[in-house]
Amino acid sequence: MGVIRERPSQRLHHRIAAPLKARIDGRPVRTLDWSLGGLRIADLDPTPAAGDRLTLDVSVPFQGFDIAFEAETEVVRATPGGEAALRFVDLGE
Numbered sequence: 079m080g081v082i083r084e085r086p087s088q089r090l091h092h093r094i095a096a097p098l099k100a101r102i103d104g105r106p107v108r109t110l111d112w113s114l115g116g117l118r119i120a121d122l123d124p125t126p127a128a129g130d131r132l133t134l135d136v137s138v139p140f141q142g143f144d145i146a147f148e149a150e151t152e153v154v155r156a157t158p159g160g161e162a163a164l165r166f167v168d169l170g171e
Contacts, residue, residue: 099137099144107134116151116165125160126153132164 098109100119110118126132130153137146151164 097139099139101135102132104135110161114166116154116163118161118163120159120161122156122160122162125156125158126162128153128155131167134164 098112098117100107100109100117102122107122108120110120112118132151132153134149134151135146136149137144139145147169149166150168152167154163154165156162
């Protein structure tokens with residue numbers, strides 16, 4: 079019997095496509111995927127630059143409730159089309 083070796087994943091966290099609502103300055107943004115390390119969002123206008131800090135109001139639907147919290151993020155990368163990858167800087171308690 080042979081052993082099959084797979085390349086290790088370089089991701090620190092598993093990405094989730096479950097619903098996640100986010101707002102920046104009261105405006106809703108579309109979340110594409112997220113993990114414990116950060117998230118990828120779309121429909122940003124204007125598109126932020128890498129290194130910018132954004133405060134998000136986040137809401138996770140869970141069994142009929144919305145778990146809401148504020149999260150400080152940093153832009154890791156952004157595209158001219160208004161999509162950005164953000165990492166969580168401070169999630170708080």
